[in-house]
Amino acid sequence: MMSNQNSVQSGFLPIPSIRRTVSPSQALSRSLATALVLALLIFVLGPLVVLVLWAFAGEWFYPSLIPQKFSLSWxxxxxxxxxxxxxxxxxxxxxxxxxxxxxxxxxxxxxxxxxxxxxxxxxxxxxxxxxxxxxxxxxxxxxxxxxxxxxxxxxxxxxxxxxxxxxxxxxxxxxxxxxxxxxxxxxxxxxxxxxxxxxxxxxxxxxxxxxxxxxxxxxxxxxxxxxxxxxxxxxxxxxxxxxxxxxxxxxxxxxxxxxxxxxxxxxxxxxxxxxxxxxxxxxxxxxxxxxx
Amino acid sequence: MAELALQKIGKGFGGKSVIEDLDLHVSSGEMVCLLGPSGSGKTTTLRMIGGFILPDTGHIFIDNVDVSQATPDKRPTAMVFQQYALWPNMTVFQNIAFGLKLRNLPRREIQEKVHSVLDLVDLRAQAKSYPAQLSGGQQQRVALARALVLKPKVLLLDEPLSNLDAQLRHKVRDEIREIQQHSRITTVFVTHDQDEAMSVSDRVAVLSAGKIEQFDTPDNLYAYPRTEFVANFIGSMNMFEGRLVNHRIEVNGMSLAFPSRISESINDVKIAVRPEDVELHDSSPAFPSGAIKRRIPRGHYAELILETAMGEMRAFVPNGYSVSDTTGFSFRRVLVYSDSKLLDTYVANVDLHLTGIGGVRP
Known part of the structure; x- marks a missing residue:
């Protein structure tokens, strides 16, 4: 897609120079998609993970990433x-x-x-x-x-x-x-x-x-x-x-x-x-x- | 064995009349086909006999009992649906047994009846299968068995062969006819396929625009189509517009002479000739001539398309009959229609003589 648009817009440029820009842009869009999926996963599952952690936490104070103490008392x-x-x-x-x-x-x-x-x-x-x-x-x-x-x-x-x-x-x-x-x-x-x-x-x-x-x-x-x-x-x-x-x-x-x-x-x-x-x-x- | 009579049946949908004043009398044990193009009202008529649609006017009698306003479950009819309508959640056995169970028959009796009808349609081995596991032809036979097991007075078939491929269609068609002959069950069959209608029915009712054009045996329907519609619909037919003057019919300057059976002059008549009634001769002044435009091989015969002064004409000729570019022709048999009704028929050498001024147009 990208390569087609480029070649149309810059028709006089030698073709090899256009080709070279293609693979980096594809790689970029791929890694962007991966990042989006990961962000979505964190957005959906993140709170649930935190919830489970809280449910089994005895003590959990800032700035620790995981609870200091685990407990079933609650x-x-x-x-x-x-x-x-x-x-x-x-x-x-x-x-x-x-x-x-x-x-x-x-x-x-x-x-x-x-x-x-x-x-x-x-x-x-x-x-x-x-x-x-x-x-x-x-x-x-x-x-x-x-x-x-x-x-x-x-x-x-x-x-x-x-x-x-x-x-x-x-x-x-x-x-x-x-x-x-x-x-x-x-x-x-x-x-x-x-x-x-x-x-x-x-x-x-x-x-x-x-x-x-x-x-x-x-x-x-x-x-x-x-x-x-x-x-x-x-x-x-x-x-x-x-x-x-x-x-x-x-x-x-x-x-x-x-x-x-x-x-x-x-x-x-x-x-x-x-x-x-x-x-x-x-x-x-x-x-x-x-x-x- | 039951008689079926439709009396002055009328039905409309949304103010539009579909069936008007339809009368039909089916004798006991007879197999009758409702034949017509789509929209002719044949399926509506069948569904009214089955009780799926109630007629607006008129009466339906089965063995002289008026069932016009009865729902399907209260009628001694059984239908084989176009798409078979087998219940996918039930096995073949359960599909066939369902109607018997509703009648609270003892288990043993149900089993006996289902197995005997399964033998009849040769599906005993498939009793425990579900419809989705069967081929189209097998599903069709289950649908037939489900209808037959209830020993209905009237069997209804709604285009039962339309979902089968051509080879199977012939086989199932013959099977249905055999079973019908064997059980002598009064049967009404709907189809748009004239070949199907002609080959299995005792009588065929040709429908057009909600009216029965002709109700007759297949032979009569072919030989004496009483209306122009039937003439065109059944088989292949050459139709020419002409005039009736002085005991002659004139078509495009060519004239047909015949004995004076009809004395008045009629301005527009149509003459109809079956392609097999077009006889070819060597070119000679004795016959009008035509040019052969095309030869279409039909297997055991050939179809020719002739260009004549009367217009384009189809002729069926035997194979091996050598044809030249121009040929003389005559008619063995001619049907004359006036106001869309059959006026008269003429047979060659007895009362028909064809003369003309023209053969091939330049």
Missing amino acids: WSTVLSDSHFGHSVLLSFIFAPVVTILSACICLPAAYAFSRYQFPGRRAMFIGIFATNAFPKMGLYIAIAGILYATHLMDTFWGVIVIQLMNTVVVMTWIPAAAFSAVPKSLEEAARDVGAGPFRTFWHVTLPMARPGIIVAMIQAFLASFDEAQGTFLVGAPNYITMPVQMYSMVTNYPQQAAAVYSILLSMPSLILLLLIRKYIVGGYLAAGFRMK
């Missing part, structure tokens, strides 16, 4: 604390309940979006994205007003409602794409041999759309599991989930405790993401955003 502190235990329990109750409710509400909608033509279909399909298009806090405060009026503030179901908000887009878009990918003739063939609409869905459509639905459910689980802002607004002071607890950890405890806690918080996400890795590679996430 692990036992965090794991034995009843507040923290309660948060973990709450998180593992809310996330599955939200995921299942979200599936019950959104999967039929996803099926309707993919299989039926109705007035306002496209507007509604895009409109679902509105829940992600505005700053979350503004949306939550408006919803909090409604929850106050309906006496749902600081209640279990209030937290469920606010967490459902975050799951609607993935739980509708990804399964809608998965349903659309099931050829209509396969459903027709099931109807043809005598299956009614429900059995057709159960025996043909659902098994074929299952990978997309699994991806969506895990995404929804993680969205609920990691949600802090809305849960804090609606659930405090009685419903403090793990990510909400993180806030007070950061301000009220030494850095080591927060590090231990954030590692605990990351574990489910990491495990689930590893489990669904093959589906994500399969393009189900991207497909959701290509639906017309």
Whole structure:
């Protein structure tokens, strides 16, 4: 590329002199690319490494590059604390309940979006994205007003409602794409041999759309599991989930405790993401955003 | 064994009429083909028989039971889909057994039925395979088996051979016909391939623009195409525009004389001649002449393209027939169309005499 441009611009120069400039510039761009990749790696993994170091640090003072003392004491502190235990329990109750409710509400909608033509279909399909298009806090405060009026503030179901908000887009878009990918003739063939609409869905459509639905459910689980802002607004002071607890950890405890806690918080996400890795590679996430 | 009757069926999509006032009567055990170009409504008609599309007007009867508004699961029909539509998450056995399981048959009976239909389509060894592991021809036979195992009253085939390569197509075509003959199941078959339609059907319904142009046996369809559309659509046909005056047809100054069956004068008629009905003679004043533009070898015969005063003309001649640059010609058989309808047919030496002023144009 470079050599072509040069030769066009300086057509009268003897060719060998142009050639000589080529390999250094290529070497430069290569080393630049390597440097960028390294920088990106440090940018992404660096904080994680520091986090792990903090979690096992007994003492770590400036200017030392690694902790002076390693210790497991903060692990036992965090794991034995009843507040923290309660948060973990709450998180593992809310996330599955939200995921299942979200599936019950959104999967039929996803099926309707993919299989039926109705007035306002496209507007509604895009409109679902509105829940992600505005700053979350503004949306939550408006919803909090409604929850106050309906006496749902600081209640279990209030937290469920606010967490459902975050799951609607993935739980509708990804399964809608998965349903659309099931050829209509396969459903027709099931109807043809005598299956009614429900059995057709159960025996043909659902098994074929299952990978997309699994991806969506895990995404929804993680969205609920990691949600802090809305849960804090609606659930405090009685419903403090793990990510909400993180806030007070950061301000009220030494850095080591927060590090231990954030590692605990990351574990489910990491495990689930590893489990669904093959589906994500399969393009189900991207497909959701290509639906017309 | 069941009778199928479509009565004044009409269907439109988005205000545009696709099928209008369509009547079709299929006798018990008959194999009927719906043949037409794309957009002629043949697939829509088939899907209405299967219940995948409900007609706007008219009625569909199977053994005198009105099923017009029944969904596919409530109809005694079974369809073989164009893309086969086998369920990829089920094995061959499960695909075929699914409909039987829905009917809550005992396990033993399901197994017996599935195995006997697998024998019929010669796929017993593939029972445990998944559709993706089968060849196109095998998938096609699984789809057929899945339809047959339910002993439907009417079997529907939607272009079942279009996804097979040419050699396999002939084989599967004959297999389907054999199975149909064997079980005497009333069958409706959709295709755009006339060769396919003519070779397996008892009767063929030729559709154009949502209407049945002609519903007839393959032989009659070829020999007596009742409309200009059918004449052009089935086989190869030479068409010439002309005039009917004084018991003669004039085409570009050449005239065809025939006995006075039609007395009135009609300003625009079309005469149609099959290429095999163009007879070649040695150049002589007795016959009009034409120039041979091209010879296309067709294997056991040759196709000639002649330039004549009537216009360009195709002729099928035997191999080994030596042709010179100019040749005389006559017609063995002529069909006359007026207002797109067949008016009359004429056979050479009985009532047809061709004279002309011109042979080759300078």
